Amino acid sequence: MSGQAQTRRAAIGGAAVSIASASSLATLAAPRVVGAGLETGAIRAIGVETAQIDYQGRRALRATALEKAPGLDRLVMLDTPAFGDGVIEAWISGAPSPTASATARGFVGVAFRVRDEAKLEAIYLRPTNGRADDQLRRNHAVQYISHPDYPWERLRAEAPAKYETYVDLEPGRWTHVRIVVAGAMARLHVDGAQQPTLIVGDLKHGPDTKGAVALWVGPGTLSHFSDVRVTS
Incomplete structure (x- = not known):
């Protein structure tokens, strides 16, 4: 398979997956280029409760943020x-x-190059900001973070508007995200747009870092995920 991209589909919400608790198993399709059979691998939830449900026409993984979670991040x-x-x-x-506070925004996204469950890059959405009447809130609809050293507060203070931007969002609605990572750069495409919504040109953990992929959930959030695909 030299020279061919290997794609693994985390069949979250698919017919072959059964997710009922933090220790459930997910079914991963073998690389699509060969169309082979299925294999299984563990999904582990950190700081969230998970369940498999039908949501707005899709089989989905529901992840509900726990009020008290260890560390900075809630992850699947x-x-x-x-x-x-x-x-x-x-x-x-x-x-x-x-039960969320008034400052909750429905934070939901994807983390990548995750190491030790505490070092990661992530891009996430704030869905309630997408159609807010306040333009400043709209400008904070999408966010890049790099934990543990670069939370959103530091990035916003040191480089206003560089690591966040606007995109049209609605809370509770399905949104398609596509994150393209190459070296120190990550590009986010939303709902099939050819042009990226956000470009991060200096991923804080450097261009050569490798790690796990995780679903990312912020505090006070009820989130859903479906049809997750990871291509290396």
């Missing part, structure tokens, strides 16, 4: 090969949970 770790450069695609949806 995917059992994929170490990810450095490649493409991550997913349908995602986020909305504030019923």
